[in-house]
Amino acid sequence: MGKGGQTTKYHLLNYTPGVIGMVVNYDRLFSSRSKLLKSSEIRELLKLTQSGDFISLAGGLPNPQAFPVDAIHECIEKVFKNNINNALQYGTTEGLPMLRSVLSDRMRKEKKIDCTPYDLLITSGAQQAISFVAFNFLDMGDTFITSAPTYLGALQAFQAFGANCESIPIDHSGINMDSLRRNLKRLNRTGVIPKFLYTVATCQNPSGESIPVEHRKELLEIASDYDFLIIEDDPYGDLIFDGEQIPPIKSFDTKGRVIYISTFSKILAPGFRLAWVVASEDIITKFAQTKQSMDLCSNVFTQYVAYEYVKGGYLDKQVETIRVLYKHKRDVMIEALQQYFPKDAKWTVPNGGMFLWVTLPKSVNTRHMFKRALAQKVAYVIGDTFYPDGSNSNSMRLNFSYSDDDVIREGIKRLGEVIKEEMTIGLEFDRKAYYGASGV
Amino acid sequence: MGKGGQTTKYHLLNYTPGVIGMVVNYDRLFSSRSKLLKSSEIRELLKLTQSGDFISLAGGLPNPQAFPVDAIHECIEKVFKNNINNALQYGTTEGLPMLRSVLSDRMRKEKKIDCTPYDLLITSGAQQAISFVAFNFLDMGDTFITSAPTYLGALQAFQAFGANCESIPIDHSGINMDSLRRNLKRLNRTGVIPKFLYTVATCQNPSGESIPVEHRKELLEIASDYDFLIIEDDPYGDLIFDGEQIPPIKSFDTKGRVIYISTFSKILAPGFRLAWVVASEDIITKFAQTKQSMDLCSNVFTQYVAYEYVKGGYLDKQVETIRVLYKHKRDVMIEALQQYFPKDAKWTVPNGGMFLWVTLPKSVNTRHMFKRALAQKVAYVIGDTFYPDGSNSNSMRLNFSYSDDDVIREGIKRLGEVIKEEMTIGLEFDRKAYYGASGV
Numbered sequence: 001m002g003k004g005g006q007t008t009k010y011h012l013l014n015y016t017p018g019v020i021g022m023v024v025n026y027d028r029l030f031s032s033r034s035k036l037l038k039s040s041e042i043r044e045l046l047k048l049t050q051s052g053d054f055i056s057l058a059g060g061l062p063n064p065q066a067f068p069v070d071a072i073h074e075c076i077e078k079v080f081k082n083n084i085n086n087a088l089q090y091g092t093t094e095g096l097p098m099l100r101s102v103l104s105d106r107m108r109k110e111k112k113i114d115c116t117p118y119d120l121l122i123t124s125g126a127q128q129a130i131s132f133v134a135f136n137f138l139d140m141g142d143t144f145i146t147s148a149p150t151y152l153g154a155l156q157a158f159q160a161f162g163a164n165c166e167s168i169p170i171d172h173s174g175i176n177m178d179s180l181r182r183n184l185k186r187l188n189r190t191g192v193i194p195k196f197l198y199t200v201a202t203c204q205n206p207s208g209e210s211i212p213v214e215h216r217k218e219l220l221e222i223a224s225d226y227d228f229l230i231i232e233d234d235p236y237g238d239l240i241f242d243g244e245q246i247p248p249i250k251s252f253d254t255k256g257r258v259i260y261i262s263t264f265s266k267i268l269a270p271g272f273r274l275a276w277v278v279a280s281e282d283i284i285t286k287f288a289q290t291k292q293s294m295d296l297c298s299n300v301f302t303q304y305v306a307y308e309y310v311k312g313g314y315l316d317k318q319v320e321t322i323r324v325l326y327k328h329k330r331d332v333m334i335e336a337l338q339q340y341f342p343k344d345a346k347w348t349v350p351n352g353g354m355f356l357w358v359t360l361p362k363s364v365n366t367r368h369m370f371k372r373a374l375a376q377k378v379a380y381v382i383g384d385t386f387y388p389d390g391s392n393s394n395s396m397r398l399n400f401s402y403s404d405d406d407v408i409r410e411g412i413k414r415l416g417e418v419i420k421e422e423m424t425i426g427l428e429f430d431r432k433a434y435y436g437a438s439g440v
Numbered sequence: 441m442g443k444g445g446q447t448t449k450y451h452l453l454n455y456t457p458g459v460i461g462m463v464v465n466y467d468r469l470f471s472s473r474s475k476l477l478k479s480s481e482i483r484e485l486l487k488l489t490q491s492g493d494f495i496s497l498a499g500g501l502p503n504p505q506a507f508p509v510d511a512i513h514e515c516i517e518k519v520f521k522n523n524i525n526n527a528l529q530y531g532t533t534e535g536l537p538m539l540r541s542v543l544s545d546r547m548r549k550e551k552k553i554d555c556t557p558y559d560l561l562i563t564s565g566a567q568q569a570i571s572f573v574a575f576n577f578l579d580m581g582d583t584f585i586t587s588a589p590t591y592l593g594a595l596q597a598f599q600a601f602g603a604n605c606e607s608i609p610i611d612h613s614g615i616n617m618d619s620l621r622r623n624l625k626r627l628n629r630t631g632v633i634p635k636f637l638y639t640v641a642t643c644q645n646p647s648g649e650s651i652p653v654e655h656r657k658e659l660l661e662i663a664s665d666y667d668f669l670i671i672e673d674d675p676y677g678d679l680i681f682d683g684e685q686i687p688p689i690k691s692f693d694t695k696g697r698v699i700y701i702s703t704f705s706k707i708l709a710p711g712f713r714l715a716w717v718v719a720s721e722d723i724i725t726k727f728a729q730t731k732q733s734m735d736l737c738s739n740v741f742t743q744y745v746a747y748e749y750v751k752g753g754y755l756d757k758q759v760e761t762i763r764v765l766y767k768h769k770r771d772v773m774i775e776a777l778q779q780y781f782p783k784d785a786k787w788t789v790p791n792g793g794m795f796l797w798v799t800l801p802k803s804v805n806t807r808h809m810f811k812r813a814l815a816q817k818v819a820y821v822i823g824d825t826f827y828p829d830g831s832n833s834n835s836m837r838l839n840f841s842y843s844d845d846d847v848i849r850e851g852i853k854r855l856g857e858v859i860k861e862e863m864t865i866g867l868e869f870d871r872k873a874y875y876g877a878s879g880v
Contacts, residue, residue, distance in 0.1 A: 271740030
């Protein structure tokens with residue numbers, strides 16, 4: 001094409017005759033962000049486990065027995081009686097005012113979080129609140145901090161915006177404070193200030209660990225020193241079934257440094273896709289603007305149902321029921337682990353939540369072992385998937401909330417056999433390697 | 441700080457003693473994308489109109505009489521009877537398989553869109569589908585095309601990702617094809633290939649105009665020539681109450697060039713926040729990955745209700761009811777416009793949908809007039825808000841679907857008086873300006 005000459009409309013497209021009219025090639029059209037997307041590994045693996053006689057201890061599902069079916073039915077009848085036209089109409093982006101009001105009351109009363117309905121926004125599940133954090137705080141190349149292991153859905157949402165993850169190991173105090181301080185100093189020397197620290201402080205997914213009160217306060221001080229936010233994701237705070245309730249980090253926050261996220265998924269029904277976020281009004285305003293461009297408002301009908309559920313006192317009763325059920329489920333799994341797992345396996349004994357974390361001898365690679373487990377029709381989540389750097393290859397996450405008691409026992413029994421087999425073969429392999437490939 | 445010297449943890453923060461511990465300043469922390477967010481002007485204005493005796497013709501709400509309350513009640517009972525545990529549990533990201541199946545059947549039968557359930561994904565309202573388009577196709581500085589005027593929610597979602605808008609004027613053929621070709625040539629000369637063209641091809645919001653069949657085919661050819669996608673947003677396709685149904689652009693697409701979006705908001709209930717997108721499997725896969733990081737899955741309970749609603753034949757009956765109701769509402773508004781509006785006002789007479797578009801004499805600035813309308817307790821949407829360049833200052837959007845007949849008449853009467861008053865003052869002002877500020 002000559003300078004100033006006639007252009008054709010194709011010259012920018014590397015036009016080849018015959019290409020136009022063929023099936024569209026989307027590669028030119030996808031955004032750089034879109035190219036970063038990948039499917040969740042867990043999700044792909046779990047598709048394999050949906051046959052009848054498969055035992056999956058991998059999922060993260062509440063127990064259907066924990067669904068307050070009758071209470072929901074009653075609440076729905078109330079909505080039909082009192083508010084049906086409003087419940088079927090578009091709603092305000094921030095959420096149903098009545099629901100924000102009863103939730104902020106509950107936050108003050110149960111969680112000692114000082115907030116008004118204006119500091120609280122309803123989201124379509126906690127995942128949406130996490131994605132709002134990503135959208136509003138992460139530019140390409142920004143850094144955030146999380147524990148390792150950490151909740152995968154959060155990692156996925158943050159990495160979808162091209163951010164870098166700094167991970168801090170978890171210990172029995174929830175997050176290793178020395179490592180956190182050391183890494184922050186190191187980052188600081190290289191000019192990096194993280195945007196936020198993401199934590200499931202109570203009954204963490206996947207480890208089941210909780211951060212003790214004194215470390216919660218310390219985290220807040222560190223965040224203040226380095227001027228980053230804390231994203232406190234709290235889906236399991238109401239599911240502590242052993243020992244005392246732990247106040248959220250947010251309850252110690254007087255400066256608007258903590259964004260607190262909680263959800264109806266574990267205390268009402270995940271199918272309703274309702275959660276809430278508590279943060280200072282400036283952040284709530286940004287989140288509302290984000291929500292307007294993302295989905296306008298959350299499901300209004302089920303917001304009314306959730307309102308009747310909280311207002312009518314059903315929630316408080318149901319939380320008690322779920323705690324009793326999940327404590328029992330945990331005990332069933334722990335007992336089975338003691339019976340069927342090898343002696344040198346270790347596991348956490350969570351005081352709440354839905355998961356526990358198993359650490360096997362170093363010789364066992366749970367990723368390698370996974371196929372063997374599938375062959376025995378039992379599934380877990382491979383531990384290294386929860387580590388941003390893919391480390392801790394000898395660990396796994398087990399869910400105790402979902403399955404029937406007998407299924408838990410049978411699943412752990414199968415898994416115990418798989419592990420023992422894997423360890424034997426590992427030993428054989430080590431022995432062979434030691435004595436030479438030719439064998440004895 | 442000396443080279444290699446001891447750093448303090450504050451040196452990057454422009455630390456001033458006393459600042460740490462104060463209320464957090466979020467400006468450093470917000471992403472560049474977050475800084476682009478702003479509240480919807482319409483939304484802020486509409487907050488003013490929520491008092492009792494205010495008549496708002498501004499909103500975009502379906503009529504509550506168009507909500508199939510009894511049918512929904514019946515469908516909910518079916519869900520409790522047949523599927524309650526699944527309906528309360530987490531669901532698949534792409535949407536309830538049974539719902540995807542009946543919807544893809546309907547797309548084939550009613551819309552002549554050739555698709556399978558795998559080409560169809562359930563979203564939390566059409567706005568979410570639009571935001572998935574933005575997320576997956578728009579990098580900062582990318583260009584998209586839309587008509588002017590256009591749906592504000594789409595503009596907002598696309599601009600949230602920092603994209604540039606090229607707008608093409610609407611005429612009675614829906615979108616001015618000559619202008620489109622001219623602008624594409626111009627863009628091409630400057631090296632810009634748009635990523636997509638966004639259109640509400642049927643009963644457009646805000647204009648009420650529809651693109652005729654021959655232009656739909658032509659649009660597809662142009663998109664193919666320049667290799668961009670067409671985003672066909674079709675919330676009103678089932679609400680054509682005059683004349684023949686118009687096949688969607690997607691029905692002519694054999695190459696995967698059109699992303700088709702439709703919604704339950706106008707034919708079931710907006711409060712359910714359920715919509716769907718039909719596109720080629722490659723795009724559906726990307727959207728599912730996006731949805732996983734955004735909200736995991738749409739409300740499962742109301743997906744089951746929607747399934748029963750489509751499957752049970754309630755939808756087909758309800759569509760007929762809504763058509764009759766909205767045709768009547770349109771006629772009431774047109775009659776009132778003829779009676780109360782000045783002679784030189786013009787309006788569209790839509791064959792469906794929920795809105796009509798009024799063009800006033802050039803001397804009337806509807807933004808300027810808005811305060812006068814509010815004083816008379818009547819509201820419309822200022823026309824220039826629908827124009828990316830803020831032009832067409834003498835236009836307004838009126839909603840005919842929502843209000844009771846008498847309210848429509850009274851609202852149009854008030855508005856007619858406001859316009860006539862504004863025109864008189866405008867004339868006075870012109871006369872004064874002509875004869876000099878001292879007046880005659």
